[in-house]
Amino acid sequence: MKKHGGERNGDGFMDRISQLPQHILQHVLSFLSQKEAVQTSLLSKSWRYLWCTRPNIEFRESRFTGNKETFMSVLDKTLQGYHDQMLCIQEFCVEISNIDSVSESISLLEKWIPIVTMNMRLKTFNLSFSSNVTYFNLPVILVVFESEFLHKLYLKRCMLLSQKPLDMVLSKHLKTLSLKRVYIKDETFEKIMSSCPFIEYVVLHKCEGLRIIKVNKSHNLKHFDFDDYRCNYIIKIDVPTIETIKIGGFPNWCDHRKYFPHLKSLHLKFVKLSAELFNNFSSNFPCLEELSLWFCYGLDKFHLFSRSMKHLILALLGSIKAASMKAVIDAPNIVKFEYEGDIPGSISFTTSTKWKSNIVVQSNGSFDDYTSSRCLKLNELLKALSESEISVNIANPPLLVLDDDGGLYEPVAVENLSLSGYYWPFSSHARFLNCLFCVCHPRYVYAHPSFDEFLWKILVTEREMRHYFWQRDLEEVSMEAFDENVNERSPECGLPGKHKNIRFRLKWIELSDLP
Template sequence: MKRAKGEEDGSKSMDIISVLPQEILERILYFLPQEYAVRTSVLSKSWRHVWCARPNLAFSVQTFKGKRQDFLITVDKTIQRYRVQRLCVEEFDLCILVDGSDCESVTFLENWIPLLKHMGMKKFDLSIHSRYSWAFTDMPSVVFGAESLQYLHVAKFVMDQKCIERLVLLKHLDQLHLEQVYIEDAVFQRIISSCPSIETMIIEGCEGLKKINLSDLPNLIYFYFDVVYEDELEEEPCSIEIHAPSSIETINITFGNIWFRKGAEFRNLINLHLRGVDSSLEHMSSCKFPILVWLSLSDCEGLKDIKLFIDAPSMLLFEYQGFFIPSISFGKTTSSWRSELNINYMQINNGYLWFLELNELLNS
């Protein structure tokens, strides 16, 4: 069949999309955000119900411009309709806000999660935020009972023992992002020991952590850690142990103390960025970084009084920033690497020695 060419100038052209089979239209809508998928129902009568059976649902409270009630009712109505019509929801993507004062959102979540489990949910991406700072709102425990969780972003909650009362094995969870939550070591370790598939872990501005150990995560690829910097940290920075899982590609730590194991080989590490690390980086000298490309060290007290040797033959960029001149030497490197040194000296007690040290570093 020869079709009329679609014309851009607004003149009447043949409709070649509406005549596509339902399964193809559903597939197209699968790739649209929820609101654009739903509003295709306004296009024409034949489009009225096309979106209604798509296997993925995605709702964000942000789309509702703060009308939280409308949001909850819309999500609930949609899930109930799928249930009544016995349709599958294979993927569910939800961004929900929990107010400290009400438990309505939590009540809805308590309903939705078991319902969706029975509706075939295989992939559950959840972003759950509380409105106020972490000191006020308890993380609802229903979340960790959702075994199809694949992505989880928790912001501004207190995560204590109560929130893991219903913790199950989350074998699909590959991204965990904790932002401004209060969480202690024991709860954190329990959670990650139930999430063996984590590839991306982001711990941002959290409080309560003193010592974390990421050895249980054999698939970890990306690790980011920071805390909100206060001039006088009341507590010791969190101590972080990463026993060189062979999968890890990026480590980015700000104000945390990473401990390198002697002689560890970071086989897939490409980016290593350390800022404000006070723990001694001595053992880094015996570690191997065969494909490390970008090494960045800023304000690391841990470089003081040690002679650091870096074995990173593939390195292309080395950055250093700090108040003192570190003693760093490098093994064999590529010919095209460059380094950026940014030394903020406050006071030079011994100018000659200073230049001597700088000279040594530059020569290396």
């Protein structure tokens, strides 16, 4: 192996890389950007033309560093080079962003796309237009479906319109189909899906023209990723093989099949759910490990039972929705629970492993009042999570807080408490912190640096005055500054400058004595 036939430089000197066989060097070069690949031509004479034989081209107008006018001619020249040498392009990636010269770009693509797709080795075709307004009509694009060995197809901002129904789909090996902002009709989508039996990955983001999206014939489909916030469309997924589903938009969940034997992760955003989803959940989704429900409808009252669930994310929009939610979660194998939204109505957990929870309390506006009933609800939530290692983030501070003696609560041990969105401490914040420290006993407190002085005052300098009920439970306070250079924390004695990233470490009198 030490001696490997390869090119030698003129004086017989063998360097550490040029001796590799050309096809390996081409493979290595295929991972570089077009620009970096071109730059290798300057290394030495044996590298002069290597870059223009690598199996891929990647031209992105938005990242093109040269004179913008030359982009098209450089692309044309490069493609011509491949054509002249009768070299195959395996990966074709072109992004057009200059809309002013788009007609020129389109005529160039009309010339080259049929040539590029005709070669037997084209595996990846990626064409995107960057624009905020329109879809580009490029009828020639349909020839990509005649490319027999195509594995991956990515299109953005163009029209997949055929005058007559698409009848020639020869790309039987297609595995990935990603259409973003593509104008496509139901029939065309169905035709592609039914002609490509090996399709595994489908991405449809904001595609115009689709009304009823049926996914029922792809028996190898594993991932479905859909995102579209228009109304009036229906998605029907009816393939048992699917492993991940991601849907952002307003379709009804109930249009899909009920039983997903291989589904591992399900991410829904704004989707309309019904309590039915949670009936027989464990038998309908026997492998589901990750569930995230962002701002979904119909989450008022549910009982979730899942043995396979490891990671659950819930996010609710609006305080009324949050307040009305009643959730019973029975997930013996859960590892992480995340919640974002206003304090939920009620939530209860049955678990049996070590798990973590991460709560982001988003109130609707900073003028929400933190009355004792609200604090009580936060306290209830933390009590429900007390079996886990809790991190709480309170975003947007309330400005109106009523005095509270804190005697009503049973403080819950919390690992991390972070306060975000704080800039200028208001007098109400002292009352707010009072509420928080009655509700929970955090081990670490993080805040915006401008808030450190205020925290320092409350936790350290005024502690001796014992204004507050909770202060007698606080045994020790120390500060740790985070040093980015060494990536570790070191103790800090006084209040450091505002540029420093610090956290407060709090030691409380043992909570175990408390009920």
